[in-house]
Amino acid sequence: MTAKTFPKADWQIAPPSDVGIDPEKLNLAKTWLDSKFADDRYRIAIVRGGYLAAEWTHNIPSTEKHHIASANKSILSSMLGIAIEEGKIGSADDLAVDYYPELMDVPEGEGPKEGRWAFEANRGLTLRHLICNVSGYMKPGEAPGQVFNYQTNGMCVLSHCIEKAYGLYDINRPEESPKISPLYKEKIADVIGADWEYRSRSQQMHDKARLHIFGWGSEILTNLRALARLGWLWGNWGSWEGRSVIPESWLR
Template sequence: MQRSYWPTTEWQAVDPAILNIDAEKLAELDPIIKSTYSNINGMVVVRNGYIAHESYYHGYGPEDRHHIASVTKSILSALIGIAIDAGLIKNVDQKVLDFFPDYAPDSIDTQKREITIRHLLTMTAPYPFEDWHEPLDEMCMQSDWITYTLDMLGQKGKIGAFKYSTAGAHLLSAILTRSTGKSAREFANERLFTPIGMESIPDYEMKSFAFEDLFGKDVRGWVKDPNNNSTGGWGLTLTPRDMARFGLLYLNRGCWDNHQIIPEAWINESTIMNPNQYGYLWWLREEDGVFSYAAMGDGGNVICCIPEKNLVVAIASNFMLNPRDRWTLIKEHIIGAVI
């Protein structure tokens, strides 16, 4: 899409009516969020590249960063695509163990040798834990997160079955660092964040590993493990406006102000519908004829892209167990407001 304005330095907000959005319908968002989605701290709705709606709660504002939890995974997916395009990683079918020549797997552990970057991106690598019961706190207490995860990788189950793993995303961060010589944070600042006007992100070293340290509001910058790998599956803090910038970049097929930041082919691959409804670290959805893809994190942190409506919805939230599904809010009160 040709456009003369890009929100690299400043976002422009316009009257929703100009963007063919029903302003009265959008006005319903505020009381609904306050009454039913009380852990939302900030929301930015972008249509055609302009802010149509922006609201903040609990004393937060546009400059405040939030821990976006597993939304971090979708950022990491973009970085892997950029690294492949730059020739720093060969392709998604490269074997994971290629990047860890110093790791010696058990000789009978043949399945581990077959696992590729693609399996980590699509959450189709096997692990010994039960579905959705990954012992993340256990990994965080190790002195070497990578060896711990490589030991787990390939255990139980078969390659190809969907099993969501944050540790697997952390392996991707280590692969990125071994391929580029830079942490995911450094590589992101240089190749992704700065070019589209997102804030530069500092390092953050966790001092302990209690629940608040992992998911609390005191997390800053981008968390790193004891060996200086940026956390691959969580631990990044962004403002809602920067979340929206990232979503807009994807909506525009990786192009920003005539510069191809992420390869268009990578975005197509990352968001193609499949039986797992999960692409390259993006959740996929088709409902009522409307296709969307979303970066989703615990507590209800979301970057939702709806290409056919030219919409991006970025929501930053406080962590809470079992938050209300953001999709209902997006579908009924945002997509439903588009004329």
């Protein structure tokens, strides 16, 4: 097998057999995908040892940039680990309200939907609760750490905790605030040479919803090869060419 490497301007391409992958089994996998998802779109990059061994695209160009949707939550988790390593945040078990007290300022009738508002037990939710989707935020009757709910609002609040730790979010100026995107760019994308684009927007809810508190989020748009760099970073426990980008202890 060839020695491990990292991509420069672009990935080095290697035949699957050169990096220890059975090409026949790879072809079988591709044939199965095409038969099962003939009418869908997908893009898959298979990297081993830092070499691009396969690049599959179906009904979508490899270079076209797209919003990565909830895959962004894993990048947010990595950014939390970086913020802890840099001393901006004490630990994942710190109370979110200590970084973002505004999260409690959501009275009944001004949450995302009927029956959802910030209640007293939310003072006990931690950053770990938020990233693990077990915060119970704005769900009266759910204590932190007790129930799993896939919750975008909680991720927005976690983003604001990190943003405020770095001085990047003002609830009175949500649209103009830099938010978390500059951190993604500086701390991760630029280091690994990933071509990411960024945008921020609020969720669409009823007129009284306090979106400036829980509804603003940041998004990443990228293509297949650029996102594969992130996968290779994670595959190397947060290290890129000998530089620690994301703390290994956090990823493990």
